[in-house]
Structures are given as C-alpha cells and as structure tokens.
Amino acid sequence: MAESGRGRKGEHTRQAILHTAMALASVEGLEGLTIGRLATELGMSKSGLFAHFGSKEELQLATVDAAGAVVRGELEALVGEQRGLAALRAAVDGWLNYIERRHFPGGCFFSGAAAEFDARPGPLRDRIAATLGQLRNAFASFAAEAQAAGELKATVDPEQLAFEIQALGSAASFMLLLYDDPRALVWARRAITERFESLGTTPRDPAPTIQ
C-alpha cells in the first residue's frame, strides 16, 4: 500500500514535471530544456530532477513522448466513434482550435520540434519524426476510410491530403505566434475547407456550373 502510494506520488510528480517541460520546450525549444533550466522553473533541486530523468536527452525524449500522448488523447476525444470524412473533419477542426487557443505557449509542439531537429540526426529526431508520422497517418487513414465510403473522390491521394492538412495547420501555428495575427487560422481553415469541397463527392457549396 505505502509503496504503491509512493509510486503514484512519483508518477504524479513526473507528470507535473513533464507538463512544465512541454510548455518550456514549446517556447525555448527542446535544446533549451536543460535539467538546470527546468529545475529553476519548477523550484526543484537538480538532484531531485535527476531522480526522475537521468540525463538531458532522457528528459527531452520523455517530453516528446508526453506531448505525443497529449495530442493522441485530444485526437481520440475529438474523433470518438466517428469514421471517414466526419472523423477527418473533427480531427482537423480540433487541431486548429487547439492551435488557436494556444494549448502550448510556444504553439504546436511538434511543428516546433520538427523544425528544431530536422537536420540533427539522432534518437530525438527519430522520436519526433515517428510521432509526427503517426499524426499524419491518422489524417491519412481517415481520408482513406472516407474514400472507401465514397465520401472523397477516387482520385484523392490520402497521404498527400494528410500532408497538406499538416502543412496548413503548422504554418498557421507559426504565423499566429510570429505576427499575433489571427488571419493565419482563417486562411488555414478556408484552405482545408476548399480542399474538402473540391475533393469531396458531395460538395456543400458547389461552384456555379455556368462560366
């Protein structure tokens, strides 16, 4: 009992540390996430932090995993039992809302992490690439489901559509922060809506048929 109580407390502390680590890394980058910097932010001792994470790299990898879990959790909650195009729309709307309300103070965690580590081979880049790939694959499988259900045209490439969605959302995240300009979200939403309309089999807002 006592041991499992301590185990739960340890896990609780670890989660609280990772919460602060994600926010810090989203602003200052994963490279800025040192044991010392995080200890100052949390008002903890460095040795206390070392008890949870044995090295800077271990802390960085745990932070990437924690951010992946946050995003997967959000995605599952948004999509629920929906399938196909409804699931894709719910996932995209949810992601853009999540960017808009600035869940992480430094914007979309993975867009920032990808930009930071794309040219630096190693375990961190591999972990970031794998997590971003899972998210793009989630968009691509919803698109493939939608296509199989006849909701998207047979000519649609689900992987390309997923790439486009990820590109537009990431760019909106960067622009929102860089210029504090909400037009980026408007542009991203409109661009994705226009793609769904032109790729869908039942356009909501068809173009006039007479030129």
Place this chain on the structure above:
Amino acid sequence: MAESGRGRKGEHTRQAILHTAMALASVEGLEGLTIGRLATELGMSKSGLFAHFGSKEELQLATVDAAGAVVRGELEALVGEQRGLAALRAAVDGWLNYIERRHFPGGCFFSGAAAEFDARPGPLRDRIAATLGQLRNAFASFAAEAQAAGELKATVDPEQLAFEIQALGSAASFMLLLYDDPRALVWARRAITERFESLGTTPRDPAPTIQ
C-alpha cells in the same frame, strides 16, 4: 586606394563569415550561433569575429539579413521580367527546387528561424517576421497581378494563396530533412499545381466534365 582595398577585404571576410553562419544556423538554430561556436567552425579567433560583430545578437541579426538577401537575390533571378502567373509559377518552382537541392544544409532558413523564434519576442523575431512577410508579400503581389490580368479567378484571395504556398513549401522542407523522403516535394508541387489549376481561368488539365 589602400583603404578601399582593406574595405573590400573586410567586406569579403564579413560575407565569408556570414556564409558559414547561415549554414550553421540552418542546422543548429540561430540560438546555437554563438561567437565561440562560429569562431571554432571558421578557425578564427573570437576577437577577430568580435571585430565584425559586436555581440551574439548582432551576429544573429546580420545572419538573418544575409539569408534574406540570398532569398531575394534568388527570387529576382528566377522571376526576371516575368509578371503575374508566370512570375508566381517561376518563384514557386524556384523555391521548391532550392529546398530540394538543400542550399542550406538545415533546410529552408526562414522556416526554421520562424519556428525557433515565433514565441520569443524581440528584435530577432521582428526581423525574421519582417523578412518572411516580404517573401509572402512577393507571392501575394504576383497573385494579385495575375488576378488583375484575368489569369486567376476574381474570387481568389491573393494573401491566402501566398499563405498556402508558403505553408506547403515549408512543410516540404521540414519533411525532406526529417524523413529524408522526397515524396514531400512531390506532394507540395502537386498541391500547388492543383491550386493553380482550380483557381486559374484557363486550367491546363481540366477535370472530365462527365461525372
């Protein structure tokens, strides 16, 4: 004569330093661009570097300006005397080719810099935001010219189109590096071509009229 000779030599050295600084910053980020790190890379003394750049921030700002000049120079050379849609196509093709041939080892300089500094207010963020804005504005003015010339539909929002192009190119740059996967360039080119076709008044590859 002698003075102007020294002036030219000084300027030549400064440009050589900035060339290395851009490559280094594209891989390790602008924050990793310290006087000490750059001195090691160049085999110069720190005091020699300080003669050119008085502080880390001055070096970072000069590097952003140098990268802006590289990109503007490439853009002018690509576009030449072209106007409207031809200018926009030339600029976009050139930019994607530039990403593909990895001019900077760490990918598109400004996409990386924007991601790194978007949540860190200050002179560096302002300079990055202004330069990225100039490039997006160049795309937007070519699109507006194309619209005025009747090459793009009247319903096109030139600023939104410029945002979409920048989003797709940046995402291709990140993915190319992150996964060493050339499909990102294929997807970005195809997505932009499809936008031009659906927004243009004379589609090159019209969709079949019979569903």
